[in-house]
Amino acid sequence: MRQRTRAAGGFTLTELLVVLAVIGLIAAIIVPVFLNARGKARQAICASNLRHIGMISEMYFADNNGAIFPSLDHADDRGGIMHWTGYEINGAIDPDRGPLNDYFKDTSVWLCPSSRNLRQLTGSDRKNLPTYGLNIAFARVQIETGSTVRVSQAELPAETILAADCADYWRSGAVWAEYIRLPSDHNPSAYGCHLGHANVLWLDGHVSSRKPVPAYAQGSQATIDDLRRQDLGDILRGAPTGDAARDDYYYTLKKP
Numbered sequence: 095m096r097q098r099t100r101a102a103g104g105f106t107l108t109e110l111l112v113v114l115a116v117i118g119l120i121a122a123i124i125v126p127v128f129l130n131a132r133g134k135a136r137q138a139i140c141a142s143n144l145r146h147i148g149m150i151s152e153m154y155f156a157d158n159n160g161a162i163f164p165s166l167d168h169a170d171d172r173g174g175i176m177h178w179t180g181y182e183i184n185g186a187i188d189p190d191r192g193p194l195n196d197y198f199k200d201t202s203v204w205l206c207p208s209s210r211n212l213r214q215l216t217g218s219d220r221k222n223l224p225t226y227g228l229n230i231a232f233a234r235v236q237i238e239t240g241s242t243v244r245v246s247q248a249e250l251p252a253e254t255i256l257a258a259d260c261a262d263y264w265r266s267g268a269v270w271a272e273y274i275r276l277p278s279d280h281n282p283s284a285y286g287c288h289l290g291h292a293n294v295l296w297l298d299g300h301v302s303s304r305k306p307v308p309a310y311a312q313g314s315q316a317t318i319d320d321l322r323r324q325d326l327g328d329i330l331r332g333a334p335t336g337d338a339a340r341d342d343y344y345y346t347l348k349k350p
Contacts, residue, residue, distance in 0.1 A: 136207040137288035140259065141301045143203040144226065148299040150197040151256065160244040162232050163193035177272060178257075179204050179224040187224075208287040212261055212270045226295075227260025227283060230273035231345050247347045251297035253331075255344050258304075259292040261285035261326060263316045268324045276345045277328035278338035280310040286325035294329060309334035309341075 154163055164176050174183040180192035189201040204224035212225060235243045248254045255274065260283050262271040268285065275283045284292045284306035291303045306327030308318050321327060328334075331343045339350040 133208070133289045137291070137293065137303070140206040140208060140288065140293045141303075143206065144257065144293055144295040144301045145299075146198070146200075146203045147194075147226070147257065148295050148301065150194050152299055153197050154194055155245050160246050162243045162245060164236060177224075178228045179226075206259055206287065206293075209259060209261065209268075209285060212268060213264075224272070225259070225261075225270070226257045227271050227274035228257050229255045229345055230275050230279075231342075231347065233273060235347075243347070245297060248297050249347065249349050252300065253344060253349070254297040254347065255329060256295045256297045258294040258329065259285040259287050261287075261324075263312055263321060263324055263326055265315075266320070268326060274329075274345075276338075277310060277330060277334070277341040281312050282306065282308060282310060282321055282326045282328050284327055284329050286327065290325055292329070304329050307334065 151163070155161065163178050172183070174181055176182075176193070177187060178193065180187040180189035180195070182188075189195060189204065204226060206225040209225040232243045235241065245251060258274050260271050260274045261268040262281070262283055263269075271283050273283070275281045284294075284304070286292045286306045288303065291305050293301055294304050295301050306325065307330045308321035308327040309330065310328065311317050311321060316326075328341070329344050330341060335341055339346075343349060
């Protein structure tokens with residue numbers, strides 16, 4: 095009888111399927127590792143940015159008798175708005191006219207590599223927007239009292255947020271935000287863009303990673319599940335309590 099032989103160098107269907115299965119298995123193992131490594135690298139770059147911002151902030155404080163830089167959300171007599179990252183006029187932020195521009199020129203430090211693609215709620219005409227949000231408590235004191243906020247007013251600078259990865263929830267997505275809001279605002283804006291964690295710059299200059307807690311939803315705009323899907327939440331000291339003084343612990347100058 096004639097014996098069937100396989101052509102030299104050929105593969106049977108079974109062998110091809112086995113090879114494909116092995117390749118798929120290897121890819122399933124390697125791809126998550128690669129993505130995790132890339133996320134960690136971006137988180138490290140972001141932390142370096144915030145440390146840089148922390149250093150130049152310390153220089154500003156030292157040169158201005160401990161005053162925290164101005165950050166007002168209302169227009170001046172020229173129609174411009176002073177942000178902590180620059181001066182906004184005609185819809186564009188000029189980082190060369192901001193309170194910190196005398197201390198550094200590399201404006202790339204304002205951009206976290208993991209949140210560069212945040213949508214701009216106010217339109218595509220806005221330029222040079224940062225991806226880090228300032229603790230809104232400082233701006234509110236300036237606006238409500240008209241007085242300068244000083245580092246010396248913080249009881250525990252190492253436990254008071256200066257800035258952090260930040261975003262807002264709007265219509266099923268995360269958008270750019272200038273301020274990281276207090277938990278008692280029920281408008282979570284700490285952005286866990288680094289594998290669910292946010293980098294936080296503290297008032298004493300150190301940087302750490304914290305996991306935002308989606309404890310309080312944005313009224314009718316968002317549910318807890320919406321916030322969780324977008325990695326938005328608040329930086330809390332322990333479990334949420336509903337007590338504003340306790341939940342706002344990391345944001346306020348005076349501690350309960």
